[in-house]
Amino acid sequence: MNLNQIISNLEKKHPGEQEYLQAVREVLETIEEVVNENPHFESAGIIDRIVEPDRVLMFKVPWVDDNGKVQVNLGYRVQFNNALGPYKGGLRFHPSVNLSILKFLGFEQIFKNALTTLPMGGGKGGSDFNPKGKSDGEIMRFCQAFMLELWKLIGPETDVPAGDIGVGGKEIGYLYGMYKKLARENTGVLTGKGLGWGGSLIRPEATGFGGVYFTEEMLKMMDDNFEGKTVTVSGFGNVAWGVALKVTELGGKVVTISGPDGYVYDPEGVSGEKIHYLLELRASNQDIVAPYAEEFPEAKFIPGKHPWEVKCDIAMPCATQNELNEEDARNLINNGVKVVAEVSNMGCTPEAIKLFHDNKIPFGPGKAVNAGGVAVSGLEMTQNAMKLGWTKEEVDAKLLQIMRNIHEVSVRYGTEDDGYINYVKGANVAGFLKVANAMIDQGVI
Numbered sequence: 001m002n003l004n005q006i007i008s009n010l011e012k013k014h015p016g017e018q019e020y021l022q023a024v025r026e027v028l029e030t031i032e033e034v035v036n037e038n039p040h041f042e043s044a045g046i047i048d049r050i051v052e053p054d055r056v057l058m059f060k061v062p063w064v065d066d067n068g069k070v071q072v073n074l075g076y077r078v079q080f081n082n083a084l085g086p087y088k089g090g091l092r093f094h095p096s097v098n099l100s101i102l103k104f105l106g107f108e109q110i111f112k113n114a115l116t117t118l119p120m121g122g123g124k125g126g127s128d129f130n131p132k133g134k135s136d137g138e139i140m141r142f143c144q145a146f147m148l149e150l151w152k153l154i155g156p157e158t159d160v161p162a163g164d165i166g167v168g169g170k171e172i173g174y175l176y177g178m179y180k181k182l183a184r185e186n187t188g189v190l191t192g193k194g195l196g197w198g199g200s201l202i203r204p205e206a207t208g209f210g211g212v213y214f215t216e217e218m219l220k221m222m223d224d225n226f227e228g229k230t231v232t233v234s235g236f237g238n239v240a241w242g243v244a245l246k247v248t249e250l251g252g253k254v255v256t257i258s259g260p261d262g263y264v265y266d267p268e269g270v271s272g273e274k275i276h277y278l279l280e281l282r283a284s285n286q287d288i289v290a291p292y293a294e295e296f297p298e299a300k301f302i303p304g305k306h307p308w309e310v311k312c313d314i315a316m317p318c319a320t321q322n323e324l325n326e327e328d329a330r331n332l333i334n335n336g337v338k339v340v341a342e343v344s345n346m347g348c349t350p351e352a353i354k355l356f357h358d359n360k361i362p363f364g365p366g367k368a369v370n371a372g373g374v375a376v377s378g379l380e381m382t383q384n385a386m387k388l389g390w391t392k393e394e395v396d397a398k399l400l401q402i403m404r405n406i407h408e409v410s411v412r413y414g415t416e417d418d419g420y421i422n423y424v425k426g427a428n429v430a431g432f433l434k435v436a437n438a439m440i441d442q443g444v445i
């Protein structure tokens with residue numbers, strides 16, 4: 001496999017799609033060895049086929065705002081690979097959304113979903129719609145207009161969307177209502193639904209809980225645990241909330257959260273009622289964290305900065321892609337970080353990851369660490385298909401098992417000669433082999 005040739009061909013075909021090219025390069029670099037060991041992958045064109053989505057759907061979303069003015073956004077669904085099951089992955093509503101970002105997310109999702117061992121292919125979608133400052137009525141009308149196009153492309157056995165940044169329980173409700181009306185069926189085609197109408201218990205917590213379960217396994221490899229650990233977290237949404245809940249339960253202390261306006265340092269820990277306050281912050285649709293420091297005076301708001309300058313044992317990025325760069329990584333290492341676990345998708349830049357690897361700091365990549373979210377989405381699909389629901393304890397136990405299993409396969413494929421575990425390689429190889437073998441079995445389609 002000629003990695004540079006493949007990447008330069010992709011650059012020509014998809015100029016400027018930086019995030020997508022970054023995600024592809026990272027995966028191809030780590031699977032090069034296993035591809036070279038399996039010549040039948042080459043003859044079946046697996047790499048050429050896996051790096052391009054099956055199809056990309058782009059559509060216009062016109063809607064009317066509260067002032068009666070017509071607004072126009074772009075809508076997308078990237079159906080990347082369905083070798084393992086229906087396309088599965090979230091919808092992101094954020095002004096930064098473009099094709100490159102959704103292709104990177106869809107590509108990552110293929111391997112992440114494979115790691116869960118549940119029957120799900122990879123996809124992603126969303127819009128450049130900005131939910132910040134929008135009224136409930138505007139969000140509902142936008143979701144309905146978005147679904148008016150999307151519903152034709154999805155279905156319980158073809159493509160099952162869910163939430164991502166900017167799409168939570170409220171948006172899933174509006175999207176589902178419109179889908180059900182148009183499709184005249186009630187098959188639970190979106191996951192992350194309300195707990196009273198088909199949603200799975202633990203789904204809201206799942207990404208954060210799963211991330212902490214995975215990190216606990218990483219700590220175990222060093223005969224350690226969360227007890228007494230200081231943890232820095234970025235973001236203040238659903239994912240940061242789940243992480244704060246579980247870290248606190250396991251005896252650790254989350255000392256930061258962050259938003260686009262800066263970060264909050266809370267030396268006493270984001271615990272108890274403060275964790276629930278995160279949900280209020282999020283629900284305000286304001287996208288700022290400064291009010292936390294007004295509500296809880298022991299905390300300090302540091303405007304315009306990232307939390308990675310704060311001394312910690314464990315760093316868990318929970319916000320968005322490329323949110324932790326080389327300089328941040330150097331700060332963390334100089335401050336004695338023991339473990340870095342990326343809960344956001346592609347949260348760390350390639351330079352930051354290289355620095356962690358060079359310094360032998362255990363680094364868990366997003367597609368392994370945050371797979372708990374989509375794993376519980378998969379369990380929601382199972383429960384919907386059975387028309388039965390599991391208890392909180394049942395779902396949580398399955399999530400824990402899935403995360404431990406992902407850790408185990410990452411160690412199996414990622415352990416280097418000196419004993420250092422390259423989790424990026426381990427997770428990519430394990431996910432890739434599963435998808436590639438399924439593609440071989442299913443022929444050229």
Ligand code: 2IT
Nearest residue numbers: 089090162163164374377
């Ligand atoms: O990045 C992700 O894995 C998600 N946004 C969740 C996807 C899902 O289908 O639950």
